[in-house]
Amino acid sequence: MIGLENISKKYTRGSRTFEVFSNYDLKVNRNELLVLSGRSGSGKSTLLALLGGYLKADEGKAFFDGIDLSSQKDAELSHLHTERIGYLPQSNVMVSELTVLENVMLKSLISGDPSDSEKALLLLDLFGIGDLADRFPHELSGGELRRVSLARLFLSDPDLYLVDEPSGGLDKEATRIVMDYLKERVNDGKTVVVATHDDIVKEYADRILEI
Ligand SMILES: Nc1ncnc2c1ncn2[C@@H]1O[C@H](COP(=O)(O)OP(=O)(O)OP(=O)(O)O)[C@@H](O)[C@H]1O
């Protein structure tokens, strides 16, 4: 199973604590595209990070494929993050010294296997930014950077996609290309959870969960 069981999560700032979730359960079905919706600050990004074990809950468990992420050792968790769980944070993370293409291929550069450059270029082409492959991140617009982040996620092709605001900075056409691609992954047997405010993204949902 993929999901959260009896999760509680507080944030602490100085002497003040703020509880975002208390005894919260969430079950994600295999092969579904689940959309997390809700007002700003409702906890969508927090839920995505908890689901992938990128953020630790104060109480409760996060499961991926029956594995209790909260009890995994760092090395095991990072192996899962490399091989099976893919996470697109709400803001873009780029290595400024690397080109766009290298940023897409980050995981394979780290592991010393650059064999997927062709697929990386195809993904950049699919998103209409193939001609930007040799540029550096500071030379790109916000929407272009979003597409680079998405291409990196899609290149890693995880079993579980956790996607925080995929359409940030994208126009309608680009949003549809991205969501069509995610829907195809679900048809391939993958699981996708997306946090969004975007009505176009919601059109692609198998289920919408209001947070
Ligand atoms: N690191 C943090 N420290 C303190 N409070 C935090 C932290 N991260 C999030 N919060 C608070 O937790 C609540 C949930 O935040 P979260 O980012 O999960 O919301 P969201 O639904 O993703 O919002 P948005 O739609 O604006 O992206 C918010 O009230 C936010 O202020």
Ligand SMILES: [Mg+2]
């Ligand atoms: Mg958010």
